[in-house]
Amino acid sequence: MAFTLPLSRGVLDTLAPARDAIDPLTLLAEGPGALEGLVEGEVRELRPFLVDPAGRLAVCAPTRGHVAVRREGAAVRADADTPFATIPDEGDAASPVPGAPDGTGEGEGEATVPGGAQDPAPLVLWHPEVRVALELAQGSPSAMLMGRTRGGVVHVAVKVADPLERPGVTWVNLRWCAHLLSDDESAVAAGAVALVNWHRQAVFCQRCGRRVTPTSSGWTTTCPGCATIEYPRQDPAVIMAVLDHSDRVLLAHNSAWRSGFWSVLAGFVEAGESPDRAVRREVLEEVGLAVGEVEFMGAQPWPFPRSLMLGHLARLEPGAAADIHVDGVEIDSARFFTRAELAEEISSGRLEPPGPTAIARAMLEEWYGGPLPESPRRIDPLRQS
Numbered sequence: 001m002a003f004t005l006p007l008s009r010g011v012l013d014t015l016a017p018a019r020d021a022i023d024p025l026t027l028l029a030e031g032p033g034a035l036e037g038l039v040e041g042e043v044r045e046l047r048p049f050l051v052d053p054a055g056r057l058a059v060c061a062p063t064r065g066h067v068a069v070r071r072e073g074a075a076v077r078a079d080a081d082t083p084f085a086t087i088p089d090e091g092d093a094a095s096p097v098p099g100a101p102d103g104t105g106e107g108e109g110e111a112t113v114p115g116g117a118q119d120p121a122p123l124v125l126w127h128p129e130v131r132v133a134l135e136l137a138q139g140s141p142s143a144m145l146m147g148r149t150r151g152g153v154v155h156v157a158v159k160v161a162d163p164l165e166r167p168g169v170t171w172v173n174l175r176w177c178a179h180l181l182s183d184d185e186s187a188v189a190a191g192a193v194a195l196v197n198w199h200r201q202a203v204f205c206q207r208c209g210r211r212v213t214p215t216s217s218g219w220t221t222t223c224p225g226c227a228t229i230e231y232p233r234q235d236p237a238v239i240m241a242v243l244d245h246s247d248r249v250l251l252a253h254n255s256a257w258r259s260g261f262w263s264v265l266a267g268f269v270e271a272g273e274s275p276d277r278a279v280r281r282e283v284l285e286e287v288g289l290a291v292g293e294v295e296f297m298g299a300q301p302w303p304f305p306r307s308l309m310l311g312h313l314a315r316l317e318p319g320a321a322a323d324i325h326v327d328g329v330e331i332d333s334a335r336f337f338t339r340a341e342l343a344e345e346i347s348s349g350r351l352e353p354p355g356p357t358a359i360a361r362a363m364l365e366e367w368y369g370g371p372l373p374e375s376p377r378r379i380d381p382l383r384q385s
């Protein structure tokens, strides 16, 4: 099966040379021609989307055109946790059309399929008209150039002061719904959320303490006092599927998690530490097990607020006993599961597995050999918090 990571799938050209050359709001106002001579290749369209100061995104249900494509693609997306209840009927004239956000009908017929027809998505970022995006940006002149995706589409994230309410538009937390966006929109959204969360935390200069200013189209901050330039940070974290000698997988419940939610172990990489050493240390600290072979599986950003998740398969050291001793502080319960046991626990609702956007889910399904059974405890993908 494919090892699919919803926040790592897209194809994105960052257009880094343009970041210092033009302000993103000026770019929106002037149109695609403003990038001429600044970047190589075609720019067909500028597409703004909105993010609020908490890192939530404005999304809407696909238009009729999207629905038709989605239905054609239903067979390949049958496992998606879709908010289909929010998708209007085909005859619904009031359906939210990207390009006509204010309900005036302007822009009708301009709706496009993000990522192209090969890439059907049950959910799309809300793309207000450029005029509307510029109006909304007035209260918070902070925009970020996110790059170019397939088809020559350039994306600009506009940070708005408040999550304004519009019919058909929902503000969501990307961590619950990234799997419902197209590959390219998911990548663009992950970058915007990462930048907004970074700007919220990196307010003061680390050298002289003055308040910094966002620069380079949102990709740096600059200190007006000492001219120090800072770049966005990601904290590396290891996450590991630990297997015992019978190919059972270890799941644990963290004392900070809601009751019934179980996942694989994870922890931050410490200063001066390599990821494989971090895997062995974390497993020993949290459940008292000695790990031998460690194999890298894949990675994806987790910008909530700024982790980079490094997925590993970890096998118990040959001959080591599978005796679990939880640390009792971070981890309060842990056990090994066969595939049949895990399926039964999930189907019955006794155990809630990691959600479909998390690398932990992909790692578990890689071990399981296919999609995990449906959980009656499924989280609403349009959650805001």
Ligand SMILES: [Zn+2]
Residues within 6 Å of the ligand: 205, 206, 207, 208, 209, 210, 223, 224, 225, 226, 227, 228
């Ligand atoms: Zn400074």
